Amino acid sequence: MDEWKPNPAVKPHKKRSWYLAWKYKLMNQRALRKLCQTGAVLFLLVTVIVNIKLILDTRRAAYEEEEESAQDYDDEMLNVAVPRHPVNNKKVLDVEVYSSRSKVYVAVDGTTVLEDEAREQGRGIHVIVLNQATGHVMAKRVFDTYSPHEDEAMVLFLNMVARGRILIFTIKDEGSFHLKDTAKNVLKSLGSQVAPFLSWRDMWTFVGKKGGEVYGEKHAKSPALSTWGDPVLLKTEVHLTSVEDAECHWPDTELNRRRKRFCSKVEGYGSVCSCKDPTPIEFNPDPLKDNKVFDVPVAVIAGNRPNYLYRMLRSLLSAQGVNPQMITVFIDGYYEEPMDVVELFGLSGIQHTPISIKNARVSQHYKASLTATFNLFPDAKFAVVLEEDLDISVDFFSFLSQSIHLLEEDESLYCISAWNDQGYEHTAEDPSLLYRVETMPGLGWVLRKNLYKDELEPKWPTPEKLWDWDMWMRMPEQRKGRECIIPDISRSYHFGIVGLNMNGYFHEAYFKKHKFNTVPNVQLKNVESLRKDAYETEILRLLGEAEVLDHSKNPCEDSFVPDTEGKVYVVFIRMEQEADFTTWTQLAKCLHIWDLDVRGNHKGLWRLFRKKNHFLVVGVPASPYSSKKPSSVTPIYMEPPAKEEGAVAVPAVAAAEQT
Amino acid sequence: NGAAFSKVRGSQSGQDSTRWHVVRKFLGLISSHNIPVYLIDPLILGLVDKDIEQIRSSPDGPSPQCKYFCAPRDFTTFALLDKTWKHEVGLFRTAEKMGFQWLKIINKDPRLDGMDDLSGMEIPLHYIFKLASHAIHLVVFYERSGNYLWHGPLRLKQHMDRKFVPFRKLHFGRYPGAYEKPELLHVSIDDLKVQIPKNPSSFLEEISHSRFLECRYREARAFFQLYPDDASLDAVEFRKKAKSLLHLAALTLNNLGVKFWLSSGTCLGWYRQCNVIPHSKDVDLGIFIRDYKAEIIPAFQKAGLPLKHKFGKVEDSLELSFQGEDDVKLDIFFFYEEDDHIWNGGTQAKSGKKFKYLFPKFTLCWTEFVELKVHVPCETLQYVEANYGPGWKVPVKAWDWKSSPSNVQNNGVWPVDEWDDVIQIY
Helix, strand or coil, X not given: CCCCCCCCCCCCCHHHHHHHHHHHHHXXXXXXXXXXXXXXXXXXXXXXXXXXXXXXXXXXXXXXXXXXXXXXXXXXHHHHHCCCCCCCXXXXXXXXXXXXXXXXXXXEXXXXXXXXXXXXXXXXXXXXXXXXXXXXXXXXEEECCCCCCHHHHHHHXXXXXXXXXXXXXXXXXXXXXXXXXXXXXXXHHCCCCCHHHCCCCCEEEEEEECCXXXXXXXXXXXXXXXCCCCCEEEEEEEECCXXXXXXXXXXXXXXXXXHHHHHCCCCCCHHHHCCCCCCCCCCCCCCCCCCCCXXXXXXXXXXXXXXXXXXXXXXXXXXXXXXXXXXXXXXXXXXXXXXXXXXXXXXXXXXXXXXXCHHHHHHHHHHHHHHHHHHHCCCCCEEEEEECCEEECCCHHHHHHHHHHHHHHCCCEEEEECCCCCCECCCCCCXXXXXXXXXXXXXXXXXXHHHHHHHHHHHXXXXXXXCCHHHXXXXXXXXXXXXXXXXXXXXXXXXXXXXXXECHHHHHHHCCCECECCCCCCXXXXXXXXXXXXXXXXXXXXXXXXXXXXCCCCCCCHHHCCCCCCCEEEEEEEECCCCCCHHHHHHHHHCCCCCCXXXXXXXXXXXXXXXXXXXXXXXXXXXXXXXXXXXXXXXXXXXXXXXXXXXXXXXXXXXXHCC | CHHHHHHHHHCCCHHHHHHHHHHHHHHHHHHHCCCCEEECCHHHHHHHHHCHHHHHHCCCCCCCXXXXXXXXXCEEEEEEEHXXXXXCCHHHHHHHHCCCEEEEEEECCHHHHCCCCXXXXXXXXXXXXXXXXXXXEEEEEEEECCCEEEECCCCCCCCXXXXXXXXXXXXXXXXXXXXXXCCEEEEEECCEEEEEECCHHHHHHHHHCCEECCCCHHXXXXXXXXXXXXXXXXXXXXXXXXXXXXHHHHXXXXXXXXXXXXXXXXXXXHHHHCCCCCCCCEEEEEXXXXXXXXXXXXXXXXXXXXXXXXXXXXXXXXXXXXXXXHHCEEXXXXXXXXXXXXXXXXXXXXXCEEEEEEECCCCEEEEEECCEEEEEECCHHHHHHHHHCCCCCCCCCCCCCCCCCCCEEEEEECCHHHHHHHXXXX
16 A cells, blocks of 8 residues: 655646636636636636635535536635635645556556556556545555456445545556446446446546545547557546544444554455444454364465455454464565554564565465464464465364364374365365375465474575475475375365466366355364374275276266265276376366366375265276275276367466466 | 551551552552563562562461562562463553553564564563552563573663663663573462562572573574575585484583583574584584583483593593484583683594683573574674684685684693593594
C-alpha cells in the first residue's frame, strides 16, 4: 500500500481545474457563455489572492448543480473575498487516471499511486480505493477480466468496499472479453455510463464514490478488432469528507481498536469493517482435550496476497485447538497490507527482505521462516507449516494431535501433511483414514525440528540454485526413502489462484474439486497401524480381503467398479520397475486425479475410493504386493497417447510449478 | 493479613513501608492479570538467602517484622517469562488506575537478528512501574536456542524520559544477560506471596557472571559477502559433526562443573562468521588451569571420546586432545594466569619443543553458538587478534599452529626424562 497524504496546498492544477469548469459550462449552458467568460476571467485574476481550496469548492458546487452554477459562482465569489481560510475543512484531491494498451497510471495530487507499464502483465481492470476522508490509498487491485472468472472476483471485491469510498478504475490492454453482465451492472450501479457498452480493446477510466457521485469518466472505443482504443486521460477532482463521516462508531474495546486501525487503512475485506454488524475478529473455537500440538509453533508463509491471508487466518483461528500465541506470519517482502491483516487478528508477523528471484525467492523465504520459527520457539520439536492460500479444516489440530507422536517416534516418517494429492470429491471418502505415502504433499504439513536442523537447513538450496523448495525436499537425497502421513480427506484446501505458481485453468483442473473435511472432532482410526511395520501388516490384510476386479474391463469406465458401498477392490496394473508409471499416469488421467507427476504411492500401491469403495491399485511386478496377484490375472496396461506438439512439455512444466 | 502486619510495620519509617506497599500493589496488579513473575532482586534475594532454611520450611508463616521488602533501595526487581503472558494491554490500564506510572523499553528481537533480513515486531525487554518514591523493574526473559533464558539491555530511546527513575542504579539492563531456566519456589516473605529462585545463592552467583554477547551477525553477513560460505557436502558434514561434538563436550564439562570457553579457531568462527569454520577440522576449548579436574579425562572417555594425546602437565602447558567422530578432534587448552597476561602452552611431539601463546587478560561472557549457551572471552577482539593477528578477517586455509599464530613464543624443550609424562600419544 502506498503511503500517501494529500497535499493541502494544491497549486499546480488551478489553471486546469478552472479550465475544466469553464469548458463544462460552455457545453451545457451556452446561454450563459458570456457571463461565464466574464466570471472566469475575473476568477482567474482573483485566484492570485484567494484561498485555492474554496475556489475548488466553488467549482464543485457548480459541477453538481448545473442549473444554478453561474449564480453559485457569484455567491461563492462574494464569500471568497471574506475569509482567508476556508469556513469548513473540506479538501480537494486532484485525480489523474490514464488508460492505454501498454500503460496505466493513477496520480492523486501529483503523487503516482499506480503505474504499470510492464510488458505482458497487469492486463485488465485496475481498481484503486481511496479513503474519502484522508485520500489514502486503501486498496489496489487488478482484475484480468480478459480471462474468465476474474470479473466475479472484481464484483466480490467491489461489493466488499464500504459505501462512501472513492473508486478509481482504469483498463490496461484489454478488460472486456470476460466482463460479464453482472460485473457491468455493478459498474453501472456505481454510476458508470460506459461500462454496459465496454467492448473489445476499449480504453476506459472512471472515478466515483461508492453509493455517491461520479467524478468523471472517459472512454475510447476500439475502432477495429485488431487495434486498441486511443489512450484516455481523465483529470478530475474529488472532495474529501470529514474523518468522522468516514469512520464507524464501534464500542471502544481492544478488539475494536484493532478493527478501527485496520478499517481506516485498507479496503476490500467486507463485513469486518461493517459499521452496523461487523464480523468477529476473535473466534474462540472449542479447545481440544489433551491437545498434543498446543505448544507447536505454526508458521504461516505469506507473500503479498492480503485477502488470501485474511481468509486463511480466519479459518486457522477458527480451527479447534488453535493457539494464537504460537502463530507467526512470515511475509515475503515489506508489504504493509498483509501486516495490517496480521495485526487485525492480533498475531505476530515478520517481514522478510526479498532476496533472489522467483522460485528461489520463495525457497529462501521458506528457509528464513523455518529457521526463525525454531529460533523463536526453541523448545519446539515440530513446526506446522502453512501457506496463505489454504483453508484450514476445523479439525486440523485434532488431526495433528492424534498423529504427531508418530512423527516423533517413527524414524521412517518424513512429515505429516494435511493434504491428499489424490483426495478428490470422487476419490476420497473416509475422514478417519490415514495413509503412508512416498511423496511429500506440502500444503499444510508438520516438520520435525531435528530433520530441519540436522539435514535440511545446512544444505538448503542457495539462492543461485533457483530451485523450488518443495521439489528439492521431494528429491531422494533429502527424503531418503522416508514417507509422509496423509489423511484420506484433506484437512486443508488450496484456494489460491493468482500467484507465482498457479494459473486459473490449472487450479480449476487440479484443485477445485478437492475434498475438504468439514466434520469436527473426527476420531482417527488405527493410528498405530501407520507405523512402518504395522502398516505393511495392514496393507497385506487389506489386500487379502480385497476382491479382484474384472481385468478384462476398461478401468476408466464407471462400470469397472461394481455399484456397491464399503467394499475393498484391487486392480493390478503394469509397472515394470520402480519408476515405471506409464499405466498409472493413464489411469490417473482417466480417473480425473493428479496425473502431472506421481503422487500418493506407497511401494507401488495407490489407495483411493471409487463409488464409496476402497480401491487399491498395485503396480506389477515392481510392487512387493505383486505376490497378491492371482496368476490368472494379467495386469492392465494402458498406452500413453501419441505425442502431440507441446502435449508433453506442458504437464512437465506444470508439474514443476505445482506447490 | 495486612491488619496485624501493619501494626508491626507502624514501627518502620514511612519510607520503608512505602516500598512494601508498592511491592504489594504491584503483586496485586500482576496476579489480577494472572501474570507469573518471580523475584530476582539481588538485594532482597541476598537477605532472603540468609534465612532461606526458615523461609523454605514455613512457606506460609506470618512475619514478625518487615525484614525484606522494607529494606532501603530504589527498586524492586522482578522477572517475567515472555511466553507466560499474552501482552494484554489491560495490564497497563489497570496499573494506571492503581496510580502506577509505567515505562516500556522495546527493542529488536535478537532471536531474529542472526537471520538474513528478517524484521519482526520489536519486543518488550523491560518495564518499569513507578509509584510514589519506589519503582518496580520488571525484566522480560526470553527462551532462546540453547535451552537458556535471555534478557535484553536497557537502552533509552531519544524521546524517553531520562529521569523517570535513576536508571544507572538498576541491577539489570546494563548488559544483556543469559541465565539457566530457574526452578522456582512459592514463599511468603513479609506477608507477601512471591516466587523466588529455589536456590537464591546460586542465582545471585549467576547474576554476577550473566553478561551476554550477541554474535556479530551483521559483520558475519558482510564476511560471507566477501568470502561465500562453503556449502559443499563435506563442509555440511563437518559442521554437523563439530556441532554435535561441541554439544557433547559442553554437556560433559557442565556436568563436572568445569567452566570452559570457545578458543582458537572455534572462537574465531563464532566471532567472524557466527558459525563453525568448515576447514578448521577440530573444535577448540579453553579452560583455566585452576578449574582443572582429574575427572575430565575419564568423563570424556565415558562420553565416547577417547583421549588422543596429552601434552604437558597440570603445572605447565597442559593440553588434552580427544578423538571425536570421523577425524574431528576436540582440543582442550589449559590457560595459566599471570599478573599481566594469560597464556597456554603447546608441545611438538616429535621434538619435545615447547611453545607459549600469550593473551591479554580477559573475562568470560555468555554467548549462543550452534544452539548452545557457551562462554567466550568478553574481550573477544583482543583475544582473536592476539591469536590470529590483525589479519584475522581473512580466511587462511594453511595454518601452522607452531608458526602461524601471532602470539606464539618458543618456550624451550621438555627435558627428555619427562617425555613419557608430558608427551602422551594414543
